[in-house]
Every structure is written in C-alpha cells, then in structure tokens.
Amino acid sequence: MKLEILTKSENFNIQKDILSKIKDLINFKNLEPGDKLPSERMLSEKFGVSRSNVREAIQKLEFYGILKSIPQSGTFVANIGVIAMNGMIDDILRLDEPDFKSLVETRILLELKTARLAALRRTEEDLIKLKAALDAYKEKVLNGEDAVQEDLLFHLAIAKASGNSSMNTFMLIITPEIITNFKEYHVCDAGLAQRGIADHQAIFDAIKEQNPKLAKQKMKEHFKELYIYCYNLNE
Numbered sequence: 001m002k003l004e005i006l007t008k009s010e011n012f013n014i015q016k017d018i019l020s021k022i023k024d025l026i027n028f029k030n031l032e033p034g035d036k037l038p039s040e041r042m043l044s045e046k047f048g049v050s051r052s053n054v055r056e057a058i059q060k061l062e063f064y065g066i067l068k069s070i071p072q073s074g075t076f077v078a079n080i081g082v083i084a085m086n087g088m089i090d091d092i093l094r095l096d097e098p099d100f101k102s103l104v105e106t107r108i109l110l111e112l113k114t115a116r117l118a119a120l121r122r123t124e125e126d127l128i129k130l131k132a133a134l135d136a137y138k139e140k141v142l143n144g145e146d147a148v149q150e151d152l153l154f155h156l157a158i159a160k161a162s163g164n165s166s167m168n169t170f171m172l173i174i175t176p177e178i179i180t181n182f183k184e185y186h187v188c189d190a191g192l193a194q195r196g197i198a199d200h201q202a203i204f205d206a207i208k209e210q211n212p213k214l215a216k217q218k219m220k221e222h223f224k225e226l227y228i229y230c231y232n233l234n235e
Contacts, residue, residue, distance in 0.1 A: 011053075014049060014053055015053065015056060015057055015060070016093055017047075017049075018047055018049060018053060018054060018057040019057050019060070019061065019089060019092060019093060020089075020093060021046075021047050022037075022043075022057060022058075022061065022089075023085075023086065023089045023090075025037070025038075026077060026082075026085070027082070027086070031077050032077065032082075033077050033078060033079040033080065033081075034076055034077065034079070035076065035077050036073075036074050036075065036076050037058075037067070037074065037075045037076065037077070039074065040054045040055055040058070040075075058075055060092070061089070061092075062075075063169075063173075064088060064092060065078055065080070065088075066078055066080065066085055066088055066089065103174050103177055103178055104178070106170075106174060107155075107171070107174060107178065108223050110159070110167055110170055110171060111155060111158065111159075111171075111219055111223070112216050112219055112220060113162070113164075113167060114158050114159045114161075114162040114164070114167050114168075114171070115158055115162075115203060115206075115207065115212075115215040115216050115218070115219040116212040116213075116215055116216040117161075117162035117163060117164055117167075117212075118158045118159075118161035118162045118163075118207045118215065119206060119207045119209075119210050119211055119212040119214075119215040119216075120210065120212050121161065121162060121163040122161040122207050122208075122210070123161070126157070126160065126161035127161075127207075127208055129157045129160070129161075130154065130157045130158065130161065130204055130207065131204065133150065133153045133154035133156075133157045134154055134200050134201065134204050136150045136153070137150035137151055137153075137154055137196070137197070137200060138197050138200075141193045141194060141196065141197055142197075147193060147196075151196065151200075152175050152178065154200055155171070156168075156171055156172070156175060158203070158207070159171040159172075161207065196222070199218070199221065199222040200222075202218040202221075202222075203215060203218045203219055203222060206218050
C-alpha cells in the first residue's frame with residue numbers, strides 16, 4: 001500500500017472538498033435533523049479519500065454543531081434547519097487557512113482571558129499541573145534544549161484552569177499549528193527563552209495568589225516581550 005504524504009495545503013483542500021460533498025449528500029438525500037449519515041468507511045469509499053480524512057471533516061462539522069457523533073451508533077445531522085446548515089457549511093468553506101500572525105493574535109486574545117479566569121477559578125490540582133509544566137519548561141531552557149512544547153503545555157494548563165471549556169478547546173485547536181511554525185522558523189532565541197522562565201513564574205504566582213488583574217497584566221507583559229517583539233506584530 002502506497003503511503004501518501006500530503007502537504008498542509010493539499011490536506012486543507014481535501015478537507016474542503018469532503019465538507020462540500022457531505023453538504024451535497026445531506027441535501028441530495030434530504031436528510032433531516034436526527035437522520036444518520038453513512039459510515040466513515042462508506043463515505044471514504046464514496047469520496048475516494050482516506051477514512052482519517054473523512055473523520056477529520058466530520059469532527060470539524062461536529063465542532064460547528066452541524067453533525068453529532070454518538071459512540072457505537074454513528075454520526076447524525078444535528079438539530080438545525082437545512083437553510084442554516086447550508087449557510088454554515090458555506091461559511092466554513094470560505095474560511096482561509098490561518099496564517100501564523102493570525103494564530104498568534106488569536107492566542108494573545110484568548111490567553112489574556114484565560115489567565116484572568118484561571119486566577120479566579122484555579123484549583124489545587126490545577127496548580128500542581130501548572131507547576132509541573134513550569135518546571136519542565138525551566139529545565140529544558142536551562143539545559144539549552146528546545147522548550148517550545150513545554151512552553152505551550154504551560155499555557156494549555158492555564159486554559160484548563162480557566163474552567164472555560166470553549167476557550168480550552170480553541171487553545172487545543174490552534175496549538176499544533178503554532179508548534180509547527182515555532183519549529184519551522186526557529187523561534188525564539190535563547191535570550192527570550194530565558195526571559196520566559198521569569199515570565200512564566202510571575203504568571204504562575206499571580207494565578208496561585210488568585211489575583212486576576214495581576215495575572216492578566218503579567219500575561220500581557222509576557223506576550224509583549226516574547227511574541228510581539230519576536231514576530232514584529234506591532235501595528
């Protein structure tokens with residue numbers, strides 16, 4: 001069996017094609033809310049793509065509330081009208097692949113909120129996970145190793161501590177793309193990584209002290225130094 005390695009652009013186009021075909025299938029078969037879609041295997045054979053591609057497309061439509069998967073039962077059309085469904089899928093198809101600057105800007109907006117909420121809502125268990133992520137990042141940086149993943153794990157722990165599942169989900173969605181770009185463009189230099197240790201510690205301390213205003217401020221300072229400086233995102 002031939003293993004195909006697809007570029008990001010190719011995979012993006014395949015996903016858009018599958019979404020369009022799922023939309024056409026729903027309309028052609030006049031599927032209504034609660035009706036079941038064919039299995040992933042049947043869809044992959046019908047569309048001529050891999051099951052993983054179909055699964056990814058279904059997960060995207062689930063995220064937007066268009067489909068609903070039930071374990072051991074299958075995937076069903078969600079409880080929305082056909083006009084709304086078609087409009088939502090059309091909007092999804094018009095979405096462009098996000099550029100790195102957009103991802104970073106979105107992350108900044110999210111994390112200013114998650115830091116504040118984490119300070120208000122964090123639990124002792126959250127603090128343990130935050131401290132573990134902080135220590136892992138510090139160890140990698142001091143050893144001169146790449147700490148990109150440890151950096152983002154610390155920020156994901158903050159999102160989890162915020163107690164807002166939607167914000168946590170958004171962070172999980174954009175994190176893999178950010179990691180890829182960090183490695184591709186060799187971001188950031190050792191000096192900024194060292195500064196990140198102090199920044200992370202200050203954010204952690206503010207969350208531990210349950211000071212939402214200070215947590216937000218320290219997160220803002222962190223991004224000003226590490227991201228806006230790094231990527232020249234100043235308007």
